[in-house]
Amino acid sequence: MAINNPYAAYQNNSVNTSTPGELTLMLYNGCLKFILQAKKALEEGNIEEKNKAVQKAQAIVTELMLTLDTSMPISKNMMVLYEFVNHRLLEGNIQNDSKFFDEASDIITEFRDTWKQVIQINRQKQYANVDEI
Template sequence: MAITNPYAAYKQNSVNTSPGELTLMLYNGCLKFIHQAKSSLENENFREMNLSSQKAQAIISELMLTLDTSYPIFKNMLVLYEFVNSRLIDGNIKKDSEKFEEASAIITEFRDTWKQAIQINRQKQFGGVNEV
């Protein structure tokens, strides 16, 4: 059954979106904004580069806030998020594409690992493979 009401579609999607999928969406959004910042830098559109970089930084800040640092692994993740954030800031201030690439590489690793974890969890939960 197709949902034509936008509110109904939003409500349906919000019910079907797990916290893990929301984190995956944050990683994908962050990568999108990093790539936009890099592309804007290459096109010398510094205003757009700044805006995209700040959006990526906001996502990293949100990811940092959600970590439960009582677990050692999350303390390590926090350090990596801080590093990514510093690369985004440096890339923005120094107009350095390499800094954006460093941030992108780390977030890509997080995203890919997170996606794999979701798939493994779904296999255990539902006994089948569901694509994310």
Template sequence: MAINNPYATYQNNSVNTSTPGELTLMLYNGCLKFIQQAKRALEQGSIEEKNTYTQKAQAIVTELMVTLDQSQAVSKEMMILYEFVNNRLLDGNIKGDAGLYDEASEIITEFRDTWKQVIQINRTKMYGNMDEV
């Protein structure tokens, strides 16, 4: 008999009911989480964990690259930054340099924060100012 894991159920429901914009935000947050875990593993000398978390962060960046809407003018610049982030993660993993993880994290944080603002602007346009309700 399988035991239901409420957290896994919540995560599954969260992904299945989220908008594409919210899913992208989840990817940015997940990427940041894995970068921090990789950096922590590096500081603790856990090479295997550092590698695992780095690869998870890179997989997310790759997913962001694959799903990038190439019809938008800003896409070319975003792709360059995503490639840079992937290279920083790769180099950070190989060289064991926490500063390279920080560089990747800074760029992903900027993307995440900007994306959060876009979602908020779109919600305001769709639903009006929710503060007045």
């Protein structure tokens, strides 16, 4: 099936050609985007759109939880934080209070920024190894 929208084609191609690390980064960015959309919808009094955005953010957090490598010792701490983020998103949705969204966003931003640094370090190591060949 051909994609007529060039932006959709670009997005599809970038997902299909990304490394697992880059896909995780996309998930973090998507989660932050949906949290921001939920906050905006809440400010505008659009409860239905707020709920949809929160559910999308929660789906991403759930995906991050499911794909977490539990053989790593740090994964237990990450799982606790992911559960906390999901709970904050739920509370913000129920109580219509953006402070909960801010707390969730802060944690996801920290994960995203750290993950971005890991990707950059890995790329530097990869290119350093290429130069040695």
